[in-house]
Amino acid sequence: MGIIKTENLTYVYGEGTPFRKVAVDNINLDIDEGEIVGIIGRTGSGKSTLIQHFNGLLKPTSGKVFIDGDELFADKSRLKEIRFKVGLVFQYPEYQLFEETVYKDIAFGPKNMGLSEDEIDRRVRETARLVGLKPEYLEKSPFELSGGQKRRAAIAGVMAMEPKVLILDEPTAGLDPRGRDRILGLIKEYHAEKGTTVLLVSHSMEDVAKTVSKILVMNNSKVFMYSDRSGVFAKAEELTSMGLTVPQVTRVFDRLRAAGIEFEDEVFSVEYAKDLVLRLLRERGQSLD
Amino acid sequence: MEKFIEIKDVEFSYMNEYDDPPTKNTVLRGVSLDIGRGEFVAVLGHNGSGKSTLAKLLNAINLPEKGEVLIDGMLTSDEEHLYDIRKRVGMVFQNPDNQIVATVVEEDVAFALENIGVEPAEIRRRVDEALKTVGMYEYREHAPHKLSGGQKQRIAIAGVLAMQPECIVMDEPTAMLDPIGRCEIMKTIKQLNAAGVTIILITHYMDEAAQAGRVVVMDSGRVIADDVPKKVFSQMEMLKSVGLDVPDVTELTHALIAEGCSLPDDIISEDECFERLYNLLKKGG
Amino acid sequence: MIKDITIGQFFPGKSIIHRLDPRIKLLLTVIYIVMLFTASGFTGLLAASLYMLAAFIISGIPIKMMLKSIKPILPIIIFTGILNLFFISSGDPLVEWHFIKITDDGVRTMIFMAARIILLICGTSLLTYTTSPITLTDAIERILSPLKVIKFPAHEIAMMMTIALRFIPTLIEETDKIMSAQKARGADMESGNLIHRAKALIPILIPLFVSAFRRAEELALAMECRCYHGGEGRTRLKQLKTAPRDYVAVVITLIFLAAVIVLNMFSPI
Known part of the structure; x- marks a missing residue:
């Protein structure tokens, strides 16, 4: 069994209302540990809903999700513990910074995990280095940083939890080319250094093609295909017809x-x-x- | 071409009030630029290069510290012309959510016209026309927050278009959109330009800039390149050194040239790249 | 979740109630409320409820929605009901047990008050169900505009209401997003004592405030670019015009009010 596995995973929004929508429909996936996977699909294809299942933010309407062999929601008391294995970086993560200093903000996740002060300190400094934030920035207010730096600080906040799986939703959205390359570069470095499984949700085929080894294509709430890059891009015509660019x-x-x-x-x-x-x-x- | 915008040796800086004592942050250091009526100009530059500040000089949101900006012959620093200038130069921003004022699409498109005191019947006519131009007429009674990003951005464009401006300045209008939304906006932009509207498009996407008639590159508050896209993108090394990119096809042809292939160095479109590579590969095949 | 709130929801439609001038609709609601409070007996309330029911049916809003609008204020109805039941000691006692005494007056008052609150909520809900928030804001601005003479900021208040209405859904969505993001970082918002929970709100409130200010700044800029300069010299896309149907509605409502006053004389509770 891989690090993330789903069995007939289905999620329905607004059950029993006129707005009922099947957001993900009967998904069976098995993602191997250490893989770096791109998740693509047009807006509303279900990719955001799917990834929110991987750390238990959403509870499946039916079907199961296994993380590292453990079923999420099987035992509610262990939910938090399993959730810590999957780090989720949302779109525009810089908008969730809130602490007085960058240091404290990066430490927020590790603190919630109940780690010791020393361990927290080690992790904050290590991830800050990984994302290329100089030590002197750690004592600054996160609101003083530039756009790209804020984004990297927010990503560091999730990386510092040292999850077994790191999921990033559109991590390069709205950045200039330099910022874009920088984020993609640090994701690759992080993957190489830690060997962690990484899932990268993106609209940008160029970004995905440059960074990942396998691609998961979502279309109309279903998995259209899960394969290596050449397998996916061999279907350029079908991708284009579902509103994706190659x-x-x-x-x-x-x-x-x-x-x-x-x-x-x-x-x-x-x-x-x-x-x-x-x-x-x-x-x-x-x-x- | 008749000059519509004249920027003459403009300097601009922000005061950083949080520092003690307040420090001065110079954003524009002597920018001069003329833009003709009906042009389609793309402005490139990494974050902090001064391009957004430049945009805000064009409708008197920012006033130059030194130098002057003339719109259709009117000085932006002249208070008397403030609304004449804002009527002529419309602005569209990055986040569509934060520029829509009303809770109904048509009410939002009418907002500017209500502000400048246009008669109700004329507002109705212009609102309908603007919504039809951006292809959102059938959504006129919808609530904006339920639309897609691309649709919201088209509403924002319609809201500016209703003023019947001669020029629309767009500050990264596609940055927050998905590929479909981006495509919708680029189509709208080109259609407006074809109808005679001057377009100034600030963007981070090189493929969008490649579609413009002219590309201006900014770095540290200065204009460092200003030419047709082919000429600008052929300077790949220079662009990379200021944190920018070139279209993938340009990068490919440059890599091949470096290996000794004989290809022109100013390929920026997919069609051209295809043709050149086809000719190159077909010869022996 | 927060998204389920129905108060202030608008149901687009083409009924005559939908098409009434919003200013008149506001006036009718006021007369209706007066009607409810002048009714001193059940016959009066019955007349008012007939009026309300007729309006609901004409509007074409499903009756289900009427019940739904009552649901959130049910606790208030029950609470006032219990107060009336136990604290009114006049009339014939029905139950007497230790210090608890329930009288027929108490029961009657309880039912009367509950009916009055329910009718009040149904009536005002009908106003918001059939009038879009923007039209309502518009109506308020126009009703208040004569007060501009005494420097009353009618336009500014209406503008603020419009912007609030526009951004409420956006900010609710944003709150949901920030909550998910902080939960993903292990924030615990469901357990602990009151102080702990209040503290757990900080990671949500700060980003929400920062974002609201950023939005406000960008919106102000966008409004300036579209020549906004206050209410002076502003025209409107939609003109409000009263039609004969508006006067008919006022007359009918006044007849009901008169009926309630007359019925009061015959049925003093």
């Missing part, structure tokens, strides 16, 4: 294939595209010009 380079190479250039690969990053073009040219024993 990376620009993927579109270019799909058109090249349609126009009769022969290659097997699914292209989803600039790096890969470059290597492919060079290989194709070499295979033909052709000069580069």
